[in-house]
Amino acid sequence: MTRTEFMRALTRALYAFPLAGGKYLPEAECASALRYYEEYLDDAGIAPEDPVPAELNDPEALAREIIAEACEDAPKASAAAAAPADPSAWPEFRSVQIDVVNAAVTFLAGSSYHVQIEYPDDAPVPNVEMRGQTLCIEDQKRPQRFRLFSFRSWKGGQIRITVPAEKAVSFESFHIETVNGAITLPALAVEDVHCETVNGGITLTGLTADRLHCETVNGGISLASCYAHQRMHCESVNGGVAFDGELRGKTHAETVNGSIRIATALPITAYDLDLRTVSGGVYLDGEKHRKEVRISNSAENSVRAETVNGAIKLEFCK
DSSP states (O other): OBHHHHHHHHHHHHHHSBOTTSOBOOHHHHHHHHHHHHHHHHHTTOOTTSBOOGGGSOHHHHHHHHHHHHHSOOOOEEEEOOSOSSGGGSOOOSEEEEEOSSEEEEEEEESSOEEEEEEETTSOOOEEEEETTEEEEEOOOOOSSOOOOOHHHHSOEEEEEEEEOOTTOEEEEEEEEOSBSOEEEOSOEEEEEEEEOSBSOEEEESOEEEEEEEEEEESOEEEEEEEEEEEEEEEEEESOEEEEEEEOSEEEEEEEESOEEEEESSOGGGEEEEEEEEESOEEETTEEEOSEEEEOOOOSEEEEEEEEESOEEEEOOO
């Protein structure tokens, strides 16, 4: 059986076999199981026309096992304490590198450095370690051997990182990537910030950065009272982008299905503007303009905003 044949048969079986009580597996859970096996086959280097491993040659039996687990009571969530019991035991770090799949990532302002990781029972907890002055949190590499899909492994976790709130504390870089989870950052000073998720929103409040990059597919991006010194890029496919604060350097906002709203503490004369929408209007301080607006003030700062299905609204300091 080829990979294409296997995935088709598994899809049919997951949607065809009922749960206990006559109901069927919810759409989201079917999609999670199918995504798991797509990634498993990708990791194994199996192309669509290649044969699947022998243990996958009975997709109907596999679907029945998945559905049987879904009928069981969900396990109680438990906290996996990745950090020492004493928060002060965590060393100071200047940078953060996070690369996970199923977790929301939240930074908190506090009095010390602390890391707390909470995952459901049986879900693989990411590795946490210090590499020099960088805090690294990364998913464990999946073994190449076959493992049956488990809903427990797909349930999202929580990663909470507490850092000192003093204004004198600044950081070099935060690079945060997750797939299924939101990203939240408070008022911190970071030179370089990169936030990327697929299914989740990105919320930043009071953040100050030289370079700021926010990217999501299914979710909105909200930046409140943020200060970008050099460059800011915000991109979403299915979600709006909204930010306010003092924007300097190059600012770029892009969406497919969603509006863009920008309020900056500088006047319009401080920017060169390049604004474009396909289905929507462009508004400058409440006044509607055509779908494309280009204004050159020979300024040091610029705003480029583009969307397909959504309006673009900019408000400037008078």
